[in-house]
Amino acid sequence: MKKLESGFLKGTTFDDAVRLTGFGRFHYESILVCSLCVLVIGFQNGLSAYVFPAAQCELHLTSYEIGLLNVAFLAGGTVSCFFWGILADLYGRRKVLIGTHLTNAGVMIICALSPYTASIVICRFLNGFLVGGPGSIIFPYFAEFQPPRFRSKTSCYCGLFFTLSWLILPLLSHLILPLPIDYNFGGVLVLTPWRLFMVVLGVPEILVGLWFIRMPESPKYYAAAGKIDKSLDVLKKMFAVNTGRSRDCYPVKYLRNENKVRTNKYENSISCERKAIRLLKTVLGQIKSLYKPPLRSITFLICSIMFTNMFGMFGLGMWLPELFVRFEKYQALHPDSTISVKELASLFKEDSSETCQSFFNNTVINNTVAMGVTSLVFNFACCLAVGWINIRVVTMVALILGGACAGSIYWLTSSLQNLIVSCIFQATMISANMTIAGLGVELFPTSVNGIAVCLILFSGRIGAVLSNILFGYLVDSYCDVAILVVSAVVVVGGLLCLLVPSSGKRRELGVNRDNIQIAVLSNIEYK
Structure with missing residues (x-):
């Protein structure tokens, strides 16, 4: 064990290990899926401006009630602001991204078909709560795959997709909202243009959630959690996809456990506590240090x-x-x-x-x-x-x-x-x-x-x-x-x-x- 630990300490730094994977097909795919994730986040943030004015007559909404629907979404995001970061540190970024996108797609469909204003308010709160997951962790997840010299530039251009979503939304509304659709299935399910609009916006959520299933977990998350072998496996996969060469050709054999070196003192003192409590204490300590x-x-x-x-x-x-x-x-x-x-x-x-x-x-x-x-x-x-x-x-x-x-x-x-x-x-x-x-x-x-x-x-x-x-x-x-x-x-x-x-x-x-x-x-x- 001591020999293994020594290998970690003398091994390659994480940034150098990522740099040695090259920059190719794997990174292009990660940029694309993360950009689509940012696009979906933009859809969720901007759809209220088109959906609820269109639904105003059907739901008999006042301007104040439209404001409350906007607030419900924003309040959900506010409540979940720290929750998803902690959950991502506990169980991994990829699991949170998959779960939040697929669950949010289901909530979108329920919201679109519900005939009651109260249930729509609850759904919008849940939309805000769930979209806070990818909103909080997509850029860390994305950046942890990128070589250092491309990290800032690719993150900036990935962020442009949020703006692009606010261009696509009015174009979609132009195609969907004027449609002569009005179906009522026994007073339980209602389908009108603005509801169809929400269902259509739920489709990218499903696609992105399924796409993340084929993506690996962040190698930096594994390294920070002490799972060096799993981190190396992801890096080898990146190398193989980028270069077309065998995984065994990847030059890095050991990763330096930088997280362990830096935080060893306080990690040893709380090693007997449950992981969730340990993480919560770390988060509270970090927040305290900010003030x-x-x-x-x-x-x-x-x-x-x-x-x-x-x-x-x-x-x-x-x-x-x-x-x-x-x-x-x-x-x-x-x-x-x-x-x-x-x-x-x-x-x-x-x-x-x-x-x-x-x-x-x-x-x-x-x-x-x-x-x-x-x-x-x-x-x-x-x-x-x-x-x-x-x-x-x-x-x-x-x-x-x-x-x-x-x-x-x-x-x-x-x-x-x-x-x-x-x-x-x-x-x-x-x-x-x-x-x-x-x-x-x-x-x-x-x-x-x-x-x-x-x-x-x-x-x-x-x-x-x-x-x-x-x-x-x-x-x-x-x-x-x-x-x-x-x-x-x-x-x-x-x-x-x-x-x-x-x-x-x-x-x-x-x-x-x-x-x-x-x-x-x-x-x-x-x-």
């Missing part, structure tokens, strides 16, 4: 910035298609006149007692497609810019520009003006969301990076929930107030980016990754 110097100020700062971003992105962002619908309704009735957002909201409040009629207009879909294309181009440009410009500058510019665009909606008087401003707003919010996650990776040490990202996402989802409650309550009466609040909050987030320390400043303050990592490790040792 101690020198990480405390950075934790509050990045969490606050993500809060402001998602307050706008999933607040006003999810209601933009509804604003398009209202502008189109008014201009269809009054083609030669203009109206402000505030007057528009009041008008539809007064008309709310009239017979509900579903409204579908190709112009609305074209507008949302334009928003998706703009976001995709802008996000791609940001991916390129991050290599040349400091990431905090990109985040700051995106948030301030997005906040200014949100505020300008107050003075809009036409659907065209709304389209231009909305395209810029949506593009900047999604781009800022991507770069804030990048800030988290840059500022926090590896030992607490995963839990820090979970905490950042948790803060953002809290902002999204509060923003949707605000819009659902105010959109019919004080839409202008809700818009101005979003504008102010997002601009504040942009200004907070000025407080994010640059690399040079962190060195002056002694807040560099090495010093932080030493401080964190000392905080999570259990005595």
